[in-house]
Amino acid sequence: xxxxxxxxxxxxxxxxxxxxxxxxxxxxxxxxxxxxxxxxxxxxxxxxxxxxxxxxxxxxxxxxxxxxxxxxxxxxxxxxxxxxxxxxxxxxxxxxxxxxxxxxxxxxxxxxxxxxxxxxxxxxxxxxxxxxxxxxxxxxxxxxxxxxxxxxxxxxxxxxxxxxxxxxxxxxxxxxxxxxxxxxxxxxxxxxxxxxxxxxxxxxxxxxxxxxxxxxxxxxxxxxxxxxxxxxxxxxxxxxxxxxxxxxxxxxxxxxxxxxxxxxxxxxxxxxxxxxxxxxxxxxxxxxxxxxxxxxxxxxxxxxxxxxxxxxxxxxxxxxxxxxxxxxxxxxxxxxxxxxxxxxxxxxxxxxxxxxxxxxxxxxxxxxxxxxxxxxxxxxxxxxxxxxxxxxxxxx
Amino acid sequence: xxxxxxxxxxxxxxxxxxxxxxxxxxxxxxxxxxxxxxxxxxxxxxxxxxxxxxxxxxxxxxxxxxxxxxxxxxxxxxxxxxxxxxxxxxxxxxxxxxxxxxxxxxxxxxxxxxxxxxxxxxxxxxxxxxxxxxxxxxxxxxxxxxxxxxxxxxxxxxxxxxxxxxxxxxxxxxxxxxxxxxxxxxxxxxxxxxxxxxxxxxxxxxxxxxxxxxxxxxxxxxxxxxxxxxxxxxxxxxxxxxxxxxxxxxxxxxxxxxxxxxxxxxxxxxxxxxxxxxxxxxxxxxxxxxxxxxxxxxxxxxxxxxxxxxxxxxxxxxxxxxxxxxxxxxxxxxxxxxxxxxxxxxxxxxxxxxxxxxxxxxxxxxxxxxxxxxxxxxxxxxxxxxxxxxxxx
Numbered sequence: 001x002x003x004x005x006x007x008x009x010x011x012x013x014x015x016x017x018x019x020x021x022x023x024x025x026x027x028x029x030x031x032x033x034x035x036x037x038x039x040x041x042x043x044x045x046x047x048x049x050x051x052x053x054x055x056x057x058x059x060x061x062x063x064x065x066x067x068x069x070x071x072x073x074x075x076x077x078x079x080x081x082x083x084x085x086x087x088x089x090x091x092x093x094x095x096x097x098x099x100x101x102x103x104x105x106x107x108x109x110x111x112x113x114x115x116x117x118x119x120x121x122x123x124x125x126x127x128x129x130x131x132x133x134x135x136x137x138x139x140x141x142x143x144x145x146x147x148x149x150x151x152x153x154x155x156x157x158x159x160x161x162x163x164x165x166x167x168x169x170x171x172x173x174x175x176x177x178x179x180x181x182x183x184x185x186x187x188x189x190x191x192x193x194x195x196x197x198x199x200x201x202x203x204x205x206x207x208x209x210x211x212x213x214x215x216x217x218x219x220x221x222x223x224x225x226x227x228x229x230x231x232x233x234x235x236x237x238x239x240x241x242x243x244x245x246x247x248x249x250x251x252x253x254x255x256x257x258x259x260x261x262x263x264x265x266x267x268x269x270x271x272x273x274x275x276x277x278x279x280x281x282x283x284x285x286x287x288x289x290x291x292x293x294x295x296x297x298x299x300x301x302x303x304x305x306x307x308x309x310x311x312x313x314x315x316x317x318x319x320x321x322x323x324x325x326x327x328x329x330x331x332x333x334x335x336x337x338x339x340x341x342x343x344x345x346x347x348x349x350x351x352x353x354x355x356x357x358x359x360x361x362x363x364x365x366x367x368x369x370x371x372x373x374x375x376x377x378x379x380x381x382x383x384x385x386x387x388x389x390x391x392x393x394x395x396x
Numbered sequence: 397x398x399x400x401x402x403x404x405x406x407x408x409x410x411x412x413x414x415x416x417x418x419x420x421x422x423x424x425x426x427x428x429x430x431x432x433x434x435x436x437x438x439x440x441x442x443x444x445x446x447x448x449x450x451x452x453x454x455x456x457x458x459x460x461x462x463x464x465x466x467x468x469x470x471x472x473x474x475x476x477x478x479x480x481x482x483x484x485x486x487x488x489x490x491x492x493x494x495x496x497x498x499x500x501x502x503x504x505x506x507x508x509x510x511x512x513x514x515x516x517x518x519x520x521x522x523x524x525x526x527x528x529x530x531x532x533x534x535x536x537x538x539x540x541x542x543x544x545x546x547x548x549x550x551x552x553x554x555x556x557x558x559x560x561x562x563x564x565x566x567x568x569x570x571x572x573x574x575x576x577x578x579x580x581x582x583x584x585x586x587x588x589x590x591x592x593x594x595x596x597x598x599x600x601x602x603x604x605x606x607x608x609x610x611x612x613x614x615x616x617x618x619x620x621x622x623x624x625x626x627x628x629x630x631x632x633x634x635x636x637x638x639x640x641x642x643x644x645x646x647x648x649x650x651x652x653x654x655x656x657x658x659x660x661x662x663x664x665x666x667x668x669x670x671x672x673x674x675x676x677x678x679x680x681x682x683x684x685x686x687x688x689x690x691x692x693x694x695x696x697x698x699x700x701x702x703x704x705x706x707x708x709x710x711x712x713x714x715x716x717x718x719x720x721x722x723x724x725x726x727x728x729x730x731x732x733x734x735x736x737x738x739x740x741x742x743x744x745x746x747x748x749x750x751x752x753x754x755x756x757x758x759x760x761x762x763x764x765x766x767x768x769x770x771x772x773x774x775x776x777x778x779x780x781x782x783x784x785x786x787x788x789x
Contacts, residue, residue, distance in 0.1 A: 324740055328611030347738065393611070394647050394746070 024335045024378045028224075029171055029201060029313050029369035034267070035226040041270040042228060045263040053260055054251060063262050070269025077272055078218065078235055079209040086234045086256045087265050091200040091221035092122035094234035097256065098196045098217040099126045101242030102163050103135065109192050110160035116140045116148055116177070117354040118170050123198055124350070127165065144355050145306035146175035153178070154185050161186070161193040168202035172351040172367060173305045174313030176206070183214025194240060200224055200232075204275045205284075205310055216240045222264070226371070227271030231264035280372040285311040287370050291379050298386070302361060304352065312370045315352075317361040318386070320395045326366060329389045335382055338367040364396065397489045398478045401447040401460065402551075402558060406471035406568055409443045422469040422571040425633065429467055433460050441554050442511055448478075461564070466631045468597050469574075470566030476551075476558040481515060483522075487529040490548055490559045497561060498530065503540035506530070508550040515552045522550055568597065572632050575599025578711065579638075579674040580683040581666060582606050582624065584617055584741045587685030587714055589624045589731040590722050594713040595683050596632035603677045604635050604785070605670050607642040607742040617739040625785040627731045635785040638673055642742050645772050655748045657763045659693045660755045662742075663702045664764065669776050671708055676777075681709040687722065688715050692751035701755050 025033065034042075045066070051059030053067050068082065075082045088094040103113065115127050117139040131137045140152050148166070157164065164186065168179050179197045186193050196217040199208055204225040210218055217240070221232035236242065236255065248257030288311040295301050295316050304315040318326060323339035330337055352362045368382070403426070408418040423438055423445065430436060435450040447464075449455045457475055464473050477493035479485045490506075491498070498504065508522040517525065526548065527539060551558040578600045580592040592602055606621045618639060629635050649661050670682050686694045693702070703710060714722055726732035 322612075322740075322745075324614065325612045325745075328614045331614075332611060394650050 022334055024374075024381055026368045026370065026374065026378065026382060027336045027338045028371040028374075029174075029367065030338055031223045031229065032226045032371050033373065034223075034228055035271055035274050037274055038227050038267040038271040042263045042267040045266045049262065049266075051262075053262060054249070066269075067260055067262055067265050070265050070272075073269050073272050074220070074233055075235075077203075077208070077275070078220075079211050080235050081238065084210075084235050084238055086236060086252050087260055087268075088232045088234055088256055089230055089261075090223070090232040091120070091198070091219050092232075093256075094219040094221070094232045095120070095122040095196075095198055096126055097234055097245050098219060098236075098242070099123065099130065099163070099165060100245050101255075102194045102196065102217060103130055104243040105241050106162040106192070106194060110162045112136045112138065112158065112161045113163045113165070114138045114140070114153070114156055114161055114193075115165045116142065116167065118142050118146055118148075118172070118175075118351045119165070119167050120171055120198060120200065123165055123167070142175070142351075142355055144357065145304070145309075146170050146173040146351065146355050147306055147308075148175075148177050150178045150181045150185070153182055154188075157182075157185050157189045157191055157193065159189060159191050161189070161191045163194050163196065165196040165198065167198040167200075168208070169199075169206065169310045169313070170351065171201045171313070172349060173315040173355070174201075174309035174311075174369075175306050176202075176308060176310055179215075180213045194242075201310065201313070204272075204277070205281065205312055207277065210235055210237070217242070222268035222271060225271050225275060228264045228267040231261055231268050233268070276372075281311065283372055284370045284374075287374055287376065287379060288312070288314055290376055291368065291382075294379070294383050298383075298390075304355070304357065304361070304365060313367065314369075315365060315367045317357075317365045318390070319360055319364050321389055321393050322363055322396055323365055325393060326364075326386070326389055329393060330382070330385055333381075333385050335385055337382075338369070339365065360396070397493060398448070399452060399455075399457070399493075400449065400476055400478050400558075401457075401464065402474050402476050402560070402563075403445040403447065403464065403470055403566070404472045404563070405443045405445070406469055406566065406570070408469055408570060418469070418571055418574050421574050422467070425467055425469070425571050425573065426464070428633065429463050430460060433463060439555070444553070446555070464566070465564065466567055467571075468567050468569035468599065468631065469571035471568065472563040473566050474560045474563035476560035478556050478558055481512070481552060481557045483517065483525055486522075486550060486557045486559065487526055489557075490526055490550070491530060491533050493559055494546070494548060494561065497546055498534050498537060501537060501545040503544045504530065504537055504546040504548060505539055505541045505544040506548045506550060508552070510552040512552050512554055522552070526550060567631065570597075570599040572596050572599055573601050575601075576681075577601045577603060577677075577679045578681040578683050579603040579605050579670055579677065579679040581670055581685075582621055582637075583685075583743045584620045584624065584735065584739065585685070585743070586719075586726050586732065586735040587687060587690075587722055589628050589685075589735065590725045590729070591683050591685040591711075591713050592625075592628050593631055593725070593729050593731075595711055596628065600632075600681075600683075602628070602632050602635045602683075603674070603679050604637040605640060605673055606637060607640045607666060607669075609643045609646050609742045609745060610641075612643065612646070612745045613740050613742055616737075617741050620734060620737055620739055622783060622785065623734045624731050627729060627734070629785050631729065636677065637783040637785050638677070639781040639783065640669055640673070640776050641779045641781075642776065645776060646742065646746055648767055648772065650746050652766045653763045656750055656752045657755070657760060658746055658748045659751045660698055660701055660760055661764050661767075663693050663698075664705045664760070665769075665773065665776075667702055667710070668705050668769075668773050671706065672773065672777050673780065674708065679708075681711055682706070683711045683713070685714055686712045687717055687719070690719065692753045695753050697754040697756075698752075701757050701760050704757055 051063040053064035194216040203220040218235040223229040434455045437448040439446040479489040506523040506527045508519040582588040
């Protein structure tokens with residue numbers, strides 16, 4: 001940037017503060033904007049349906065009915081039964097209940113846990129904790145595009161395995177893992193292992209069928225699908241026994257006691273109702289294809305997501321500008337992207353590191369994640385800003 | 397009986413003719429600090445400051461103590477009961493004021509200080525009389541002069557008698573404002589807030605200078621510095637923070653000069669810009685968090701090259717300290733947790749792989765002369781942003 005253009009740059013920023021900048025939100029894997037329907041439902045519930053679902057009077061019954069309605073809608077999306085859905089405070093809590101609860105119930109049968117090196121921190125760090133408690137943990141390593149093969153899983157599952165926890169879609173690169181093949185492998189090896197699937201990034205984007213997957217436990221979250229933050233759900237197959245992690249009242253069959261956050265649950269339900277898998281996905285696939293092609297035309301850029309990745313996530317490296325610098329630069333233009341997982345500021349991405357990418361590629365990686373709200377115009381603005389950044393910013 | 401706070405002055409008591417200035421400043425600082433806690437009458441007598449609540453019921457003594465513990469110039473402080481100077485009243489006050497402590501302890505002793513020599517009993521006689529009364533009242537207690545659980549202190553002073561148990565250590569140092577004003581260069585790391593705190597302890601009023609390089613550094617890095625200064629301000633009082641736009645300058649150095657000179661040239665710019673701003677904001681010195689040998693720019697040779705552009709004293713209170721000693725202070729003043737938040741700051745971007753550890757001034761100047769120094773300094777100084785950091789209440 002020349003001195004003169006910098007002066008103009010500052011003047012522009014000062015002027016820009018006077019009106020609201022147009023936002024281009026491309027960080028939907030971190031969180032999404034709650035949809036109108038969810039927001040309205042939450043406000044209505046707070047204002048009117050404030051009863052405790054456990055109360056015996058009419059006000060309580062009214063709240064309970066609504067909660068059960070939301071539970072049924074969510075169950076239907078997963079091809080599950082209502083009674084198999086347990087509301088939690090979000091994906092992290094659901095993953096914790098699933099892992100610690102399953103292992104505690106299964107510990108007499110063996111001590112081996114299988115997971116991957118690219119799990120979300122709420123699984124990865126839980127499993128690390130279990131390793132400290134004496135369990136044997138195998139972390140499957142991904143290939144250079146963040147994929148894990150059925151063969152890798154088959155090689156490692158044995159009769160001593162008590163839990164297999166694998167994510168359906170990776171949150172940083174979008175790779176899709178073959179979760180639907182795992183249950184057969186477990187049976188084939190005469191193992192009694194439970195199968196847990198972290199489907200937080202897949203829910204609403206890819207079809208999820210707990211019956212077909214043979215899932216015992218499966219995690220989803222509301223705020224990734226235009227619902228509110230603070231609520232998620234754990235699917236637990238009927239008959240699968242896991243130990244609770246918290247203790248309290250009789251709610252949710254004691255697996256997750258505590259008064260249900262009714263407004264958030266109803267907001268979750270409202271957001272689920274707005275999912276239109278076919279239309280949303282067609283649109284997002286189109287955006288992905290467009291961005292992918294345009295990125296390939298930019299000199300020096302490498303794409304870190306596999307071709308087969310979930311369409312809403314695309315991870316690439318500029319190989320020129322540090323992730324944080326480009327992120328800040330785009331941010332000043334009202335374009336919001338991620339430099340990796342939203343929870344790992346400052347540290348080198350564990351997922352990209354496990355893909356054994358060159359350091360330069362890891363340090364310059366950006367993640368774009370779409371929602372149904374995005375348009376091709378958003379991508380054009382992003383591309384223009386990236387090119388401007390390449391020209392103005394100092395390369396590493 | 398009324399409860400008050402007694403504050404014992406630190407090294408101010410050693411000052412000569414200008415002692416009054418120090419005391420006045422300290423009282424002013426105390427007054428500012430505690431105005432949100434309640435209304436107080438503040439008196440000073442015999443190197444002790446008396447904080448007398450106007451309405452005792454309104455005072456949160458725990459909060460008050462917390463505030464007092466962060467004012468420089470105070471050696472020790474204590475809560476005390478204040479009563480009239482006759483033996484019966486002192487006895488009753490001691491028994492009543494310390495009822496809770498005395499009824500659960502096993503051993504105690506009484507210490508007396510009689511600074512009002514007109515009082516008819518001598519110190520040991522006062523202690524004996526009070527001790528006897530307490531023993532009579534509390535059958536659970538016995539006297540232990542060597543290792544008592546509770547030491548009751550009786551002070552006979554000009555305005556009255558005071559009863560208290562243990563006093564607490566104050567922040568030490570001398571009152572902020574008695575040591576002039578200086579500008580601290582603050583990045584967001586562990587060291588500079590500690591350096592700022594140490595100089596505030598020596599009475600220095602602070603101005604903070606922060607170099608920001610957006611978009612290489614994020615708004616959060618600047619927010620982090622604000623959070624750090626808020627912590628320092630709990631001790632130093634309000635701080636003016638000056639944010640200097642550093643992007644163009646760093647880009648130009650990176651593009652124009654040899655890579656291994658990057659850090660040393662950058663630091664010379666920092667000093668030049670900082671002292672221009674320091675003069676403008678009535679500061680007489682700069683403060684940095686450098687510690688000898690910690691990084692390449694903190695060797696004797698590098699510091700010599702940096703100081704060659706300095707025309708005012710550059711204080712480096714951490715120069716002889718180890719990292720763990722610095723961290724210990726950072727934890728004490730509660731800046732450590734914030735300092736380790738992982739955001740890039742202007743000192744961590746563009747860092748050369750092999751910086752010069754023994755730069756020679758001539759070479760540095762030659763390399764630097766490729767840049768339009770005056771224009772770059774001027775541009776930075778003209779585009780500063782001021783943020784007022786108030787002490788948190």
